[in-house]
Amino acid sequence: MESCNCIEPQWPADELLMKYQYISDFFIALAYFSIPLELIYFVKKSAVFPYRWVLVQFGAFIVLCGATHLINLWTFNMHSRTVAIVMTTAKVLTAVVSCATALMLVHIIPDLLSVKTRELFLKNKAAELDREMGLIRTQEETGRHVRMLTHEIRSTLDRHTILKTTLVELGRTLALEECALWMPTRTGLELQLSYTLRQQNPVGYTVPIQLPVINQVFSSNHAVKISPNCPVARLRPLAGKYMPGEVVAVRVPLLHLSNFQINDWPELSTKRYALMVLMLPSDSARQWHVHELELVEVVADQVAVALSHAAILEESMRARDLLMQQNIALDSARREAETAIRARNDFLAVMNHEMRTPMHAIIALSSLLQETELTPEQRLMVETILKSSNLLATLINDVLDLSRLEDGSLQLQIGTFNLHAVFREVLNLIKPIASVKKLLVALNLAPDLPEYAVGDEKRLMQTLLNVVGNAVKFTKEGNISITGFVAKSESLRDSRAPEFFPVPIENHFYLRVQVKDSGSGISPQDIPNLFTKFAQNQAIALRNSSGSGLGLAICKRFVNLMEGHIWIESEGLGKGCTAIFIVKLGIPEHSNDSNLSFIPKMPVHGQTNFPGLKVLVMDENGVSRSVTKGLLLHLGCDVMTVSSVEECFRVVSHEHQVVFMDVCVPGIDGYEVAVHIHDKFTRRHERPLIVALTGSTDNLTKDNCMRVGMDGVILKPVSLEKMRSVLSDLLEHRVLFESM
Amino acid sequence: MDVVSQLQKQFIDFSSSLYREGYVDDQFSQLHKLQDESSPDFVVEVASLFFDDAEKLINSMARALEQPCVDFKQVDSHVHQLKGSSSSIGALRVKNVCIAFRSFCDAQNREGCMRCLQQVSHEYTMLKSKLQTLFRMEQQILAAGGSVPLE
Numbered sequence: 001m002e003s004c005n006c007i008e009p010q011w012p013a014d015e016l017l018m019k020y021q022y023i024s025d026f027f028i029a030l031a032y033f034s035i036p037l038e039l040i041y042f043v044k045k046s047a048v049f050p051y052r053w054v055l056v057q058f059g060a061f062i063v064l065c066g067a068t069h070l071i072n073l074w075t076f077n078m079h080s081r082t083v084a085i086v087m088t089t090a091k092v093l094t095a096v097v098s099c100a101t102a103l104m105l106v107h108i109i110p111d112l113l114s115v116k117t118r119e120l121f122l123k124n125k126a127a128e129l130d131r132e133m134g135l136i137r138t139q140e141e142t143g144r145h146v147r148m149l150t151h152e153i154r155s156t157l158d159r160h161t162i163l164k165t166t167l168v169e170l171g172r173t174l175a176l177e178e179c180a181l182w183m184p185t186r187t188g189l190e191l192q193l194s195y196t197l198r199q200q201n202p203v204g205y206t207v208p209i210q211l212p213v214i215n216q217v218f219s220s221n222h223a224v225k226i227s228p229n230c231p232v233a234r235l236r237p238l239a240g241k242y243m244p245g246e247v248v249a250v251r252v253p254l255l256h257l258s259n260f261q262i263n264d265w266p267e268l269s270t271k272r273y274a275l276m277v278l279m280l281p282s283d284s285a286r287q288w289h290v291h292e293l294e295l296v297e298v299v300a301d302q303v304a305v306a307l308s309h310a311a312i313l314e315e316s317m318r319a320r321d322l323l324m325q326q327n328i329a330l331d332s333a334r335r336e337a338e339t340a341i342r343a344r345n346d347f348l349a350v351m352n353h354e355m356r357t358p359m360h361a362i363i364a365l366s367s368l369l370q371e372t373e374l375t376p377e378q379r380l381m382v383e384t385i386l387k388s389s390n391l392l393a394t395l396i397n398d399v400l401d402l403s404r405l406e407d408g409s410l411q412l413q414i415g416t417f418n419l420h421a422v423f424r425e426v427l428n429l430i431k432p433i434a435s436v437k438k439l440l441v442a443l444n445l446a447p448d449l450p451e452y453a454v455g456d457e458k459r460l461m462q463t464l465l466n467v468v469g470n471a472v473k474f475t476k477e478g479n480i481s482i483t484g485f486v487a488k489s490e491s492l493r494d495s496r497a498p499e500f501f502p503v504p505i506e507n508h509f510y511l512r513v514q515v516k517d518s519g520s521g522i523s524p525q526d527i528p529n530l531f532t533k534f535a536q537n538q539a540i541a542l543r544n545s546s547g548s549g550l551g552l553a554i555c556k557r558f559v560n561l562m563e564g565h566i567w568i569e570s571e572g573l574g575k576g577c578t579a580i581f582i583v584k585l586g587i588p589e590h591s592n593d594s595n596l597s598f599i600p601k602m603p604v605h606g607q608t609n610f611p612g613l614k615v616l617v618m619d620e621n622g623v624s625r626s627v628t629k630g631l632l633l634h635l636g637c638d639v640m641t642v643s644s645v646e647e648c649f650r651v652v653s654h655e656h657q658v659v660f661m662d663v664c665v666p667g668i669d670g671y672e673v674a675v676h677i678h679d680k681f682t683r684r685h686e687r688p689l690i691v692a693l694t695g696s697t698d699n700l701t702k703d704n705c706m707r708v709g710m711d712g713v714i715l716k717p718v719s720l721e722k723m724r725s726v727l728s729d730l731l732e733h734r735v736l737f738e739s740m
Numbered sequence: 741m742d743v744v745s746q747l748q749k750q751f752i753d754f755s756s757s758l759y760r761e762g763y764v765d766d767q768f769s770q771l772h773k774l775q776d777e778s779s780p781d782f783v784v785e786v787a788s789l790f791f792d793d794a795e796k797l798i799n800s801m802a803r804a805l806e807q808p809c810v811d812f813k814q815v816d817s818h819v820h821q822l823k824g825s826s827s828s829i830g831a832l833r834v835k836n837v838c839i840a841f842r843s844f845c846d847a848q849n850r851e852g853c854m855r856c857l858q859q860v861s862h863e864y865t866m867l868k869s870k871l872q873t874l875f876r877m878e879q880q881i882l883a884a885g886g887s888v889p890l891e
Contacts, residue, residue: 622789623786623790623793623826623829626785626786627774627786627828630774630782630786634773634774662824695823695824695827716824716828717770717830719766720773720774
């Protein structure tokens with residue numbers, strides 16, 4: 001380097017200072033160059049920077065400043081003119097740029113400042129929104145919890161499950177320490193701790209219901225904060241010192257059916273409430289938030305509804321169970337009744353046939369036995385047998401009659417008979433007993449009482465006998481008077497029989513019979529029971545009377561069938577009594593001749609003729625058929641003959657009273673016919689009697705006949721006398737079994 | 741009248757002989773008892789029925805027994821019928837033969853059956869002629885103005 005004309009500065013004492021300036025300038029220049037680099041670097045990095053131009057300017061300013069300082073380095077020593085020019089240029093530029101920048105900054109700095117303000121503003125806003133969103137989320141959470149709780153609570157109809165679930169879910173949702181439910185007791189004066197969350201078996205605390213805190217809670221439908229020290233909140237034993245959490249209580253209305261009135265829903269009067277108490281965890285410094293309180297209130301309402309549903313369901317289930325039980329009971333009662341009825345019907349059906357048959361066999365054979373040669377003791381024995389079996393037969397007939405009467409299936413057998421003779425016969429029958437008891441029996445028949453009448457003779461006699469028999473039975477001493485007369489219309493109307501309005505018609509008359517005795521009498525309150533089946537007067541029963549109590553009941557039914565009325569009057573115990581009955585009888589067309597003999601209860605002779613008896617004869621063999629027909633025609637029967645089983649089936653009807661069938665032809669099953677007839681005519685009194693004619697003498701035939709239900713077997717050939725006696729026996733006893 | 745009483749005496753004799761010889765039995769007299777105003781010819785009617793019936797039966801039996809393979813059941817049923825008819829009318833001898841006939845049928849003895857058949861036929865013919873004689877006598881008595889004496 002050439003030496004220049006400049007003043008050569010010497011390195012004097014301020015060389016040190018020069019050095020320091022030199023170094024500082026160097027570093028300043030460095031800094032000035034590196035700052036824009038940094039700026040550029042970081043701006044490049046940031047995506048958004050609106051003031052690039054300003055940055056460039058600023059960068060230029062700084063660079064130039066740096067350049068200036070750098071060039072300054074050369075000016076410490078002697079420097080050439082070039083350096084001075086460069087220095088000057090640099091300085092000039094720097095001045096220009098810096099002034100420009102300064103001017104620019106004036107515009108820019110307020111903007112920059114305002115950016116900052118906006119940023120702050122936005123931050124605030126964001127914070128606010130955050131808060132609000134937090135609230136909304138909480139609310140939504142609450143809503144979800146409520147829905148979930150409701151769903152849990154309403155998903156069961158069992159009362160305990162509902163309450164337990166409520167407590168559990170509330171405890172979970174709200175992170176409670178303890179949750180309890182107090183239910184009112186039956187008396188309504190106390191609240192009893194019924195359910196708790198943590199304790200498995202709550203001890204039966206009770207608190208009186210009239211506490212002020214409880215009243216406060218019950219009077220509002222909001223959840224109310226209560227003090228942790230009040231009796232309902234003191235659920236845990238106090239364990240040392242801890243800060244109990246806040247407690248809230250809410251009322252739970254217990255709704256009953258009668259409370260449901262749609263318009264009244266918000267205001268429910270006269271209700272019972274339960275108390276739900278919720279405790280926050282102690283030492284947690286948590287507070288009850290509003291949304292939590294709302295949650296609790298909503299839950300309480302839902303619980304109330306769920307409980308009432310559960311209660312309704314319980315009621316209806318109970319009612320249904322009760323009804324089912326009653327149904328079952330009724331059903332079984334009905335089945336029992338049906339079984340009983342069936343049993344009775346079966347029994348009657350059996351009795352009807354099975355018991356009568358042997359009975360009549362006994363009676364028939366005993367009466368036959370009576371006709372033979374017997375020693376006096378034997379005769380006595382046979383008579384006793386006969387009497388007893390007649391009694392038994394009467395009893396069976398009575399019971400069967402009664403059942404038939406009740407069924408309404410009994411029909412009177414109307415015929416013409418001698419009325420006076422009926423009275424006489426009854427008198428004869430009771431005379432022996434009366435004389436033994438030393439009773440006087442008097443019979444008074446009115447002179448205008450017709451001798452013959454049309455009606456059911458047998459039943460009339462049965463009734464009369466029963467009434468007179470009762471009179472004799474219950475009179476220890478004194479007399480019995482029987483009067484019979486034709487009742488005139490005024491006397492027909494009796495104040496004691498107000499429902500009886502007899503209408504006098506021609507061809508009929510009303511027979512009135514009064515049987516008065518001087519016996520023990522009957523007290524007025526017993527009179528209505530007399531005609532009831534099986535009901536025995538206590539006093540009478542004490543006297544060891546025989547008879548089942550059916551007699552008067554049957555009489556009443558017979559009398560009713562005869563369109564009449566029967567009743568008993570008595571003035572009281574010890575004053576005797578009078579039995580009166582009125583029956584309607586017909587007047588016979590013309591006076592009858594003695595052809596119609598009075599048939600006593602125990603027949604001595606059979607009928608000699610069988611006028612109009614409809615008979616059916618079935619026989620394949622033409623000859624024997626005509627012989628049998630001739631026999632029967634001679635006896636006055638109305639005979640129809642058939643020659644084959646099929647014809648017999650076709651022709652037989654309930655008009656035929658007897659069917660004679662030949663069973664000795666091989667290959668013909670006469671037994672079939674018997675069975676068929678039995679099936680066709682189910683009622684015994686409609687069925688014709690079936691008699692088998694057979695030529696074989698073996699017991700097998702007889703057994704077969706009996707088995708198929710035939711009423712008799714006769715050995716061929718049949719003589720006239722034999723046929724006559726057969727028919728009379730048959731009609732009398734409805735059974736005949738000839739000894740082979 | 742002499743004729744009447746004579747005829748009546750003849751009738752009684754003949755009738756008793758029938759009983760004595762066993763052609764008829766008590767049943768036959770029973771039939772007479774059934775004869776009354778309402779059926780005056782009862783006995784004659786029944787007898788005619790019997791004759792027709794018996795002839796038919798005997799013919800059927802003969803035919804059945806002529807078969808190479810005899811149906812004894814059939815024969816037996818015919819015999820049974822004949823027995824029934826004869827006992828109804830009181831034809832004692834016929835009935836007795838029928839009883840024997842039946843046992844041969846049970847034993848399926850063709851020879852025995854043939855023999856019985858002949859016997860039955862014989863008895864029947866005898867009976868028929870006797871009864872016809874009896875009935876003729878009755879007619880004669882009635883025609884003569886008398887009444888038929890009862891046994």
